[in-house]
Amino acid sequence: MNTPDSLTRRKFVTTTAAAAAALVTASPSLFAQNTTEKRFKIIGFTKPFQKLNFEDTADTVAEIGWDGIECPVRPRGQGQIEPERAPDELPKLVEALKQRGKELTLMTTAITSVSQPHTEQLLRTAAKLGIRRYRLGFWKYDLAKPIPDQVTKIGTQLRDLAALNAELGIQAGFQNHPGRDYVGAPVWDLWTMIKDTDPRHMGVCFDIGHATIEGGLSWPIEARLMETQLTAVFVKDFLWQRTDRGWREQWVPLGDGMVDKAFFKWLKTTSFTGPICQHHEYDHGEGKPMITKMQKDLKVLREWLAA
Numbered sequence: 536m537n538t539p540d541s542l543t544r545r546k547f548v549t550t551t552a553a554a555a556a557a558l559v560t561a562s563p564s565l566f567a568q569n570t571t572e573k574r575f576k577i578i579g580f581t582k583p584f585q586k587l588n589f590e591d592t593a594d595t596v597a598e599i600g601w602d603g604i605e606c607p608v609r610p611r612g613q614g615q616i617e618p619e620r621a622p623d624e625l626p627k628l629v630e631a632l633k634q635r636g637k638e639l640t641l642m643t644t645a646i647t648s649v650s651q652p653h654t655e656q657l658l659r660t661a662a663k664l665g666i667r668r669y670r671l672g673f674w675k676y677d678l679a680k681p682i683p684d685q686v687t688k689i690g691t692q693l694r695d696l697a698a699l700n701a702e703l704g705i706q707a708g709f710q711n712h713p714g715r716d717y718v719g720a721p722v723w724d725l726w727t728m729i730k731d732t733d734p735r736h737m738g739v740c741f742d743i744g745h746a747t748i749e750g751g752l753s754w755p756i757e758a759r760l761m762e763t764q765l766t767a768v769f770v771k772d773f774l775w776q777r778t779d780r781g782w783r784e785q786w787v788p789l790g791d792g793m794v795d796k797a798f799f800k801w802l803k804t805t806s807f808t809g810p811i812c813q814h815h816e817y818d819h820g821e822g823k824p825m826i827t828k829m830q831k832d833l834k835v836l837r838e839w840l841a842a
Contacts, residue, residue: 576602576810577836578640580769583815583825585615589624593631599829603632603640605670605767605812608657610645618644618653621660629664639664640810641708641740641767645672649695662703668766668809670740671696671709674718682724689718690728697729697737708740708766711757713748713784720749722757729764738766743798744773744814748784758798765807770794770836771814786816789832796839803840811836 579601581592592615596604606628607614608621616624629639642661646654646669661669674689676682693709700707709729711719719725719739729737739761746754772792776785790796813836819828 574808575840576638576640577813577833578603578605578810579813579829579833580605580607580643580815581615582607582643583819584821589628589631592628593635593637595826596632596637597635598826600833601637601813603638603810605641605643605810606639607643609643609672613645614643618657621653621657625660625664625666629666639666640668641812642666642669644669646696646707647672647674648692649699655699658699658703658705662705667704668706668708670767671707673710673712675714675716676718678716685718686724686727693728693737694732697732700736701733706735706766707737709738710740710769711742711745711749713745720745722746722750722760726760726764734764734766738764740767740769740812741765742769742771742814744769744771744794747794748773754795754798755801758801762805762807765805765809767809768802768807768811769814770811771816773816788817788828788835789813790835790839796842799836799839800842811840 579596579599581596581604584592584595585607587595592604606616608616608618608625610618616628625639632638644657645651646657649655658669676685693707696707709719709725711722711725713720725739729739741758741761743754743758746757750757770789771786772789772794773784773786774792775782786792813829813832815829815832819825
C-alpha cells in the first residue's frame with residue numbers, strides 16, 4: 536500500500552532524475568563550456584585602449600567579460616605603463632582590476648636582456664604583485680650574417696633571463712611574430728633556443744594567427760613542437776589580401792579568417808592550463824563599438840573551446 540510519504544519520496548526521486556537527464560540532454564555544451572572556462576582563463580590584450588586610466592581600463596575589461604588582461608609595460612609611450620614607473624603604477628592597476636574580480640595575468644615587455652635598464656626592477660615588482668607571466672620583447676635577424684650564429688647568441692640571452700626568472704618564480708614567453716627577419720617567426724629556431732631550458736621559466740606565447748601566416752597548413756607541426764613550452768596562447772584572425780605591395784595579411788574578427796578552430800580542439804588534449812589571450816588588430820573603433828566587437832570575438836572563442 537502506498538503511503539503519502541512514499542509517494543512524495545517517489546515523486547521527488549523521479550522528478551529529480553528526469554530534470555537531470557533533461558539538462559544533460561538539452562545542454563551538453565553547457566558543461567563543456569563551464570569545464571573549459573575553469574581550465575583556461577580568457578584574457579585580452581589592452582593595447583587597443585591602453586590610453587584609458589586604470590579605473591576605466593578595469594571597467595572596460597569587466598564589460599567585455601574577460602577574466603583578466605595582458606598589459607603592455609613598454610618604454611617610449613608604447614605601453615600603458617612605462618617600465619620605470621611600474622613600482623608605483625602596476626599596484627594601482629592590479630588593485631583596480633581586483634576590485635572588479637579581474638586580474639593582470641600577463642605583462643607585455645620589451646625585455647631582451649637581463650642587463651637592460653629597469654629589467655630586474657620590473658620583474659621583481661611583477662613577482663611581488665603575483666604576476667607570474669610576462670612576454671619578452673622582439674629580436675630581429677641580421678640577414679647579412681649567418682643565422683646559426685645568431686641563434687646561438689640569442690639562446691644565451693634567453694638562458695640568462697630564464698635564470699633570473701627561476702630566482703623570481705616567474706615565466707617568460709617568446710611570441711612567434713611573422714616577418715622576413717623576425718626571430719621566432721618560423722618557430723623551429725625558437726624551439727632550438729629554449730628546448731633545454733625549464734619551461735616553468737622560459738616558454739612561448741604561441742600565436743596561432745602568426746603561426747598560420749608563416750606556416751599555412753603546417754601550424755599543427757609548430758603547435759605540437761611547442762606543446763611543452765607554452766606560457767600562453769594568443770589568438771587573432773586574418774585573411775590574405777592582394778595589395779600594390781603584394782600579398783599582405785588583413786586582420787579580421789575571429790572566425791572570419793583563416794585561423795583553424797581545430798587548434799583549440801587540439802589544445803584541449805594537451806596539459807596546458809595557462810591563459811588564452813585575445814588580440815585585436817582589425818579596425819574595431821573605440822568605446823562601445825570596440826567593446827561590442829571584442830565581446831563578439833569572445834563569444835566565438837568560447838564556442839570554439841566548447842566544441
